[in-house]
Amino acid sequence: MNYQTFKPHNDLRSIVKFYWTLEVLFDPKNQKQKIVPDGCIEMTFNFGDKIKRYTSETNFILHPNAMVMGQRTKSFNILPVGNVNTFAICFYPIGFANLVEIPLENLVDKETPISGLFEQAEAYELEQQMVQAIDTQERIDIIETFLLKKLNKKNTISHIVKSTVDTLLKTNGTTPINVLLKDDISKRRQLERHFKKQIGISPKQLSKAIRLQATLNLLLNKKSETLTAIAYESEYFDQNHFIKDFKDFVGVTPKEFVNNEHMSLSALFYKEIL
Numbered sequence: 001m002n003y004q005t006f007k008p009h010n011d012l013r014s015i016v017k018f019y020w021t022l023e024v025l026f027d028p029k030n031q032k033q034k035i036v037p038d039g040c041i042e043m044t045f046n047f048g049d050k051i052k053r054y055t056s057e058t059n060f061i062l063h064p065n066a067m068v069m070g071q072r073t074k075s076f077n078i079l080p081v082g083n084v085n086t087f088a089i090c091f092y093p094i095g096f097a098n099l100v101e102i103p104l105e106n107l108v109d110k111e112t113p114i115s116g117l118f119e120q121a122e123a124y125e126l127e128q129q130m131v132q133a134i135d136t137q138e139r140i141d142i143i144e145t146f147l148l149k150k151l152n153k154k155n156t157i158s159h160i161v162k163s164t165v166d167t168l169l170k171t172n173g174t175t176p177i178n179v180l181l182k183d184d185i186s187k188r189r190q191l192e193r194h195f196k197k198q199i200g201i202s203p204k205q206l207s208k209a210i211r212l213q214a215t216l217n218l219l220l221n222k223k224s225e226t227l228t229a230i231a232y233e234s235e236y237f238d239q240n241h242f243i244k245d246f247k248d249f250v251g252v253t254p255k256e257f258v259n260n261e262h263m264s265l266s267a268l269f270y271k272e273i274l
Contacts, residue, residue, distance in 0.1 A: 006136070009144050015095030016147070021136055023048075024084035032079045036216070036250050037072040039173075039209035041096040041107070041200070043089045043114065044069065045130045045139075049082025053111065066114045066127040068096070070107025071200035072209075075251050087130065087139050089147075093165050093206055094157045097198040099150045104200035118150075160187070161194045164203060173211030174235040177203045212249050215242070219254055227254055 002023040008016035017040060024030075032054065045066050052060040054077040063078075071093075097104055100117050115123040126146055133139045157165075167175055181187045195203050215234045231242035246254050 004136075006140060008140075009148075012144060012147055012151075015092055015098055015151070017090045017092050017095070019136075019140055019143070020088050020090060022084055022086045022088075024080065026080065026082045026084075030079065032077040034075050034077050034251060035072075036075045036212065037209040038213045039071070039093050039206050041071060041091045041093075041104070042069045043067070043091070043096075043143075045087045045127065046085070047087070047131060048085035049080060051084070052079045052081060053077070054079070061111075063111050064113040066123070066130070067111045068107060068114060068117055070104060070110050070112065071206075073109055073201060073205055075249065076109075087136065087143075089143060093169075093199050093210075094162055097157055099147065103197040105196040108200045122146075157198055158194050160191055161198050164191060164195075165199070165206070168203075168207050168210050172214035172234065173207040173209070175207075177207065208245065208249065212246070215246065216257075219258065230254070 002021075004021050006019040006021075007013075008019065026049070043066075044063075046063060047065075051063045053063055054060045060079075102117070113123075114127065117123070118126075126142070129142045130139055133142060164177075164180055167180055177188070177191075181191065191203055195201065195206070199206060201209075211234060215230060218230050218233060227242065228239050231239045234242065236242035236245070243253055246257075250257060
């Protein structure tokens with residue numbers, strides 16, 4: 001696997017976390033790979049062979065070549081049918097709502113072709129430019145021109161959403177939502193409504209995804225030696241609580257995740273976070 005990450009232009013750093021590329025040569029022995037929620041929306045361009053996303057143990061759909069993957073509330077399995085050659089934009093939780101007008105709850109747990117989110121002519125032109133680009137830097141230049149143009153036309157994220165997301169990111173999802181809102185029921189309803197539209201999922205779901213992301217980083221980079229230490233550092237009530245939350249999101253326990261051949265792609269992503 002050849003996985004690389006790239007930082008965005010300064011004018012986009014508030015909405016784009018990073019760009020990434022992945023190249024993998026086909027191997028008939030390749031296993032399904034489990035992808036876990038990370039609290040981010042991604043726009044991906046596939047220049048290689050098709051990629052399956054499994055909807056059950058045996059049933060699958062094929063990813064569109066140019067698509068947006070909305071917020072994810074559960075893990076899922078993918079398997080390329082041939083060579084992988086992908087370029088992707090990883091948006092911060094508050095990032096993608098600055099580019100489109102539709103409620104982002106419509107995109108949750110789905111792969112949506114970019115032609116369904118932007119004008120068909122501009123979506124087609126963007127996809128063709130990305131396909132014809134000679135290297136990654138040219139693709140970054142193309143996508144940044146597109147994003148900056150779209151940003152100039154769109155509204156910004158509401159203050160209550162932005163401040164909540166900022167706090168969740170700073171605290172790795174450990175701050176309870178009721179603490180953020182000081183148990184104000186009216187604010188909670190307002191936040192839930194805005195989150196569904198501008199993030200796609202609830203504040204609690206995003207908090208869990210961000211916390212999981214930080215926990216996986218600790219687990220894979222061995223910054224904490226034991227599960228108890230990881231649970232403590234991630235501010236779980238105890239190790240059992242940590243293991244339960246982890247299994248609910250990932251589908252396996254933390255011990256089963258490490259060195260699992262079905263998790264190698266997720267492990268690669270989390271080890272290489274910028």
